Amino acid sequence: MERIVQRILLIFFALSLVLFGAGYYRTRLMRDVNGPTIRMEETSIMLSVQDPEEAILRGMEAHDGKDGDVSASLVIQSMSNFVEKGWRQVTVAAFDSDNNVTKATRDVRYSDYVSPRFSIRTPLVFAVGEKESTIIRAVQAQDCLDGDLSASITVELEDREGWLDSSSAGETRLVYTVINSAGDVASLPVTVQICDYRDTLAASALLSSNLVYLPRGTDFEPRSYFVGVMKNEEQIPFDGMVVQMFSTVDSSKPGVYEVRFTVTDTEEETVTTRCLYVIVE
Numbered sequence: 001m002e003r004i005v006q007r008i009l010l011i012f013f014a015l016s017l018v019l020f021g022a023g024y025y026r027t028r029l030m031r032d033v034n035g036p037t038i039r040m041e042e043t044s045i046m047l048s049v050q051d052p053e054e055a056i057l058r059g060m061e062a063h064d065g066k067d068g069d070v071s072a073s074l075v076i077q078s079m080s081n082f083v084e085k086g087w088r089q090v091t092v093a094a095f096d097s098d099n100n101v102t103k104a105t106r107d108v109r110y111s112d113y114v115s116p117r118f119s120i121r122t123p124l125v126f127a128v129g130e131k132e133s134t135i136i137r138a139v140q141a142q143d144c145l146d147g148d149l150s151a152s153i154t155v156e157l158e159d160r161e162g163w164l165d166s167s168s169a170g171e172t173r174l175v176y177t178v179i180n181s182a183g184d185v186a187s188l189p190v191t192v193q194i195c196d197y198r199d200t201l202a203a204s205a206l207l208s209s210n211l212v213y214l215p216r217g218t219d220f221e222p223r224s225y226f227v228g229v230m231k232n233e234e235q236i237p238f239d240g241m242v243v244q245m246f247s248t249v250d251s252s253k254p255g256v257y258e259v260r261f262t263v264t265d266t267e268e269e270t271v272t273t274r275c276l277y278v279i280v281e
Helices: 002-030 053-057 132-137
Strands: 037-040 044-047 060-064 075-079 087-095 101-110 117-120 125-127 139-143 154-157 170-179 185-195 204-207 211-214 226-231 234-236 242-247 255-265 270-280
Touching: 037 101, 044 053, 053 075, 053 087, 060 101, 117 185, 117 211, 132 139, 139 170, 139 185, 185 255, 185 270, 204 255, 204 270, 226 242, 226 255
Parallel strands: 044 101, 125 185, 211 270
Antiparallel strands: 037 060, 075 087, 087 101, 117 139, 154 170, 170 185, 204 226, 226 234, 242 255, 255 270
């Protein structure tokens, strides 16, 4: 009797294996293993930085042999850093109901892209002992792709030796740098002045801007940015004071230039300098 039961169990087990194997191979044979086909009107598309990200999919379709139109499954999988300024490659994927995936690459060019731009909130003149964080936050950055990048700005000495020391008066050359999500790097070399507190309140040039962007070849008149003279944080008449301007700007060559406005107050026996930075693009 025991042997009969064992044989029945063996036969049942063997039949189970046969049925499982048949079902497994039938499923594999019936399963769709071919991914969708992605079609696009153009392999390269021109967009504005103001366009929504979904615009990258414009003119693209996906079709599957089993599911038909699966264009709704199209997604942006990844975007490369810029191959050249304003030109990047985007990988797009499409899915079918069997989770088969097909990928395609499309070039995206931005018609109105510009690199991240800096702005300087206040003249880069600080009292001895000022916190380094205050000096760093004096410069801000905006990007046409990512918006406000001020929190991502890094600062280092221009000669890359030593560190920023605000404990004593003097001038220090710093470089502010920021990188956007497309890998575009913008740098701004500047002169930071560390002064005695009394000197920060002395008569100095009042400028309409601390930083301007200038298209290459554009006429530049630095005196148009001179508004007047400030003293004790108030604008005052500057009769009797000597105001001089020193400019290195060459609008025919891209680069970062410095225009210095020097105010000599003969009554107070002080000489102060304020800088206007000009970036020729």
